[in-house]
Amino acid sequence: MTVTSQAKPHVDYSVYLVTGRELLPRGKTYTECLEEALKGGVTVVQVREKTAETGEFLSIARQTIEICRRYNVPVLINDRIDIALASGADGIHVGQTDMPLAEARKLLPPNAIIGVSCNNIEHVKAAIAGGADYLGLGSIFPTNTKDVTEPGRIPGISGTQDMLAVLEGTTIQSVAIGGIKIDNLARVLHGCSSPNGHGLDGIAVVSEIMASPEPRIAAERLAKTCSSWKSVPRRPVSFTTPLSSAVAYVRRSAELLELVRTLSPLVHQITNNVVKTQSANATLALGGSPIMAAAAEEQVDLARIPGGLLINFGTVEDVGGMLAAGREANKNRKPIVFDPVGVGATAHRRATATRLLDAWQATVIKGNAAEIGAVAKLEEVASKGVDSVGSGFKDPATVVRTLARKQRCIVILSGHIDYISDGDTVIQVSNGHPLLSQITGSGCMLGTTVATFCGAASMEAEKEPSETDPGTLVKGDMLSPAVAGVLALTIASERAAARDTVLGPGSFLPALIDELSLLTPDTIESSAKITVNTL
Numbered sequence: 002m003t004v005t006s007q008a009k010p011h012v013d014y015s016v017y018l019v020t021g022r023e024l025l026p027r028g029k030t031y032t033e034c035l036e037e038a039l040k041g042g043v044t045v046v047q048v049r050e051k052t053a054e055t056g057e058f059l060s061i062a063r064q065t066i067e068i069c070r071r072y073n074v075p076v077l078i079n080d081r082i083d084i085a086l087a088s089g090a091d092g093i094h095v096g097q098t099d100m101p102l103a104e105a106r107k108l109l110p111p112n113a114i115i116g117v118s119c120n121n122i123e124h125v126k127a128a129i130a131g132g133a134d135y136l137g138l139g140s141i142f143p144t145n146t147k148d149v150t151e152p153g154r155i156p157g158i159s160g161t162q163d164m165l166a167v168l169e170g171t172t173i174q175s176v177a178i179g180g181i182k183i184d185n186l187a188r189v190l191h192g193c194s195s196p197n198g199h200g201l202d203g204i205a206v207v208s209e210i211m212a213s214p215e216p217r218i219a220a221e222r223l224a225k226t227c228s229s230w231k232s233v234p235r236r237p238v239s240f241t242t243p244l245s246s247a248v249a250y251v252r253r254s255a256e257l258l259e260l261v262r263t264l265s266p267l268v269h270q271i272t273n274n275v276v277k278t279q280s281a282n283a284t285l286a287l288g289g290s291p292i293m294a295a296a297a298e299e300q301v302d303l304a305r306i307p308g309g310l311l312i313n314f315g316t317v318e319d320v321g322g323m324l325a326a327g328r329e330a331n332k333n334r335k336p337i338v339f340d341p342v343g344v345g346a347t348a349h350r351r352a353t354a355t356r357l358l359d360a361w362q363a364t365v366i367k368g369n370a371a372e373i374g375a376v377a378k379l380e381e382v383a384s385k386g387v388d389s390v391g392s393g394f395k396d397p398a399t400v401v402r403t404l405a406r407k408q409r410c411i412v413i414l415s416g417h418i419d420y421i422s423d424g425d426t427v428i429q430v431s432n433g434h435p436l437l438s439q440i441t442g443s444g445c446m447l448g449t450t451v452a453t454f455c456g457a458a459s460m461e462a463e464k465e466p467s468e469t470d471p472g473t474l475v476k477g478d479m480l481s482p483a484v485a486g487v488l489a490l491t492i493a494s495e496r497a498a499a500r501d502t503v504l505g506p507g508s509f510l511p512a513l514i515d516e517l518s519l520l521t522p523d524t525i526e527s528s529a530k531i532t533v534n535t536l
């Protein structure tokens with residue numbers, strides 16, 4: 002080590018490069034790639050050599066340190082304490098099967114940085130107890146650069162959220178690693194956060210820089226998104242400016258209905274085969290433009306068209322399409338409404354919901370009490386298939402607020418009264434009619450109306466000429482369109498049920514579609530029954 006008696010060097014973990022010489026593109030040398038990456042904004046480098054002989058490893062470490070010193074960037078060595086000591090590196094990084102942390106501490110000078118790879122909360126607890134300086138959390142996604150096929154090696158976004166919760170209150174830094182690319186970076190930074198907002202200090206990449214023909218540009222993009230992200234504490238999925246009163250939310254909902262009719266957003270829906278037709282008709286009736294498109298191959302094209310995306314996994318099909326659609330929507334900053342229909346009913350549904358939420362960031366999660374309870378891992382409300390059993394949660398406002406904070410999105414809990422929250426504000430809508438619970442797919446249609454309003458709101462926000470903020474996943478406030486979607490369906494249901502021609506659930510459904518098409522901003526303003534509570 003170079004400095005033995007001084008304080009630990011300050012490390013900025015924002016853009017952490019792990020080297021992998023085997024990934025270099027043809028014609029690019031290691032030192033060229035490293036230097037370009039440093040010019041692009043890499044803030045810390047770990048030299049990782051899994052097959053090199055000791056002499057070669059030492060020589061690579063020395064070359065790396067010589068270059069990084071010019072950029073004032075610290076260098077860590079993967080696993081090999083001897084190489085770290087001989088080369089004068091700033092510290093080491095160990096995996097779970099490498100030299101134990103306590104032994105490494107004894108062998109290294111006190112100012113050495115030690116980082117540990119963690120796949121689960123037990124690893125994190127042990128690393129805290131052992132005095133680690135920083136943790137590498139992951140894998141976030143499956144990758145080819147490391148063998149992460151063993152069970153438990155891919156905690157994903159949800160597992161990383163749990164690990165970050167354990168780090169709350171400590172000064173230990175953390176980076177996420179595993180499959181991180183510029184295209185999923187905003188999603189990773191956004192998703193990897195504890196419910197109280199303890200987030201990452203940076204992200205680690207291998208191939209995104211090492212395999213790039215333009216490592217400087219790759220590093221610049223990563224650095225720009227990271228610094229944009231870091232500039233906003235506890236960043237929600239979208240910027241929500243709380244409106245001052247219930248009246249203001251109602252007025253905004255009325256305005257958003259006008260907007261839906263003017264902009265006619267494309268509402269791309271991957272939904273279950275029970276409700277496809279009624280959902281497409283509900284979209285058209287409101288003024289949106291539906292497309293039911295589930296093939297993975299068409300998601301790149303569809304995500305480029307502004308509007309909203311609904312992912313409803315009611316009959317658990319088209320999971321490949323859902324994964325691709327959500328990823329592409331995040332890339333294009335389109336709002337995603339996720340309806341995890343019947344998620345509590347089977348282990349397969351629970352696993353699928355986790356898989357989807359690990360792949361992309363939802364803007365709105367909506368469900369009945371059993372569904373929201375299952376996503377929130379609460380056992381208070383039981384499910385029977387796609388239905389919720391009993392009278393719901395004792396404290397629904399806290400349930401939605403807590404889940405919204407955990408998932409960093411808007412949460413809608415449907416039922417006799419609907420609760421909508423962004424993690425701070427909770428809005429209750431008491432419009433609706435019991436006939437809604439007597440037709441299948443009224444919850445699914447609610448997902449559709451919300452996606453329609455979110456699509457219009459995001460199109461409006463994207464038109465504003467403000468500079469693109471690479472840290473956001475959706476532009477514009479998404480709480481108001483979520484409220485508008487609930488008001489539209491529930492007010493239309495009251496008006497449909499009041500028709501003389503409606504004799505029961507059979508005649509109610511077409512009347513509901515009619516009333517969605519006849520809904521006016523004035524009707525929303527005169528009929529809405531909402532209350533607002535802000536923390």
Ligand SMILES: Nc1ncnc2c1ncn2[C@@H]1O[C@H](COP(=O)(O)OP(=O)(O)OP(=O)(O)O)[C@@H](O)[C@H]1O
Binds near residue numbers: 370416490
């Ligand atoms: N008894 C009721 N009174 C008033 N409105 C209701 C009632 N039951 C449901 N609703 C309304 O119906 C909409 C759908 O909510 P619900 O909780 O029934 O969905 P769901 O259980 O997911 O439905 P599905 O599984 O059939 O799609 C919500 O906007 C809700 O306000």
Ligand SMILES: Cc1ncsc1CCO
Binds near residue numbers: 342387442
């Ligand atoms: C009945 C049903 N089964 C799977 S999806 C669905 C539609 C209502 O959620």
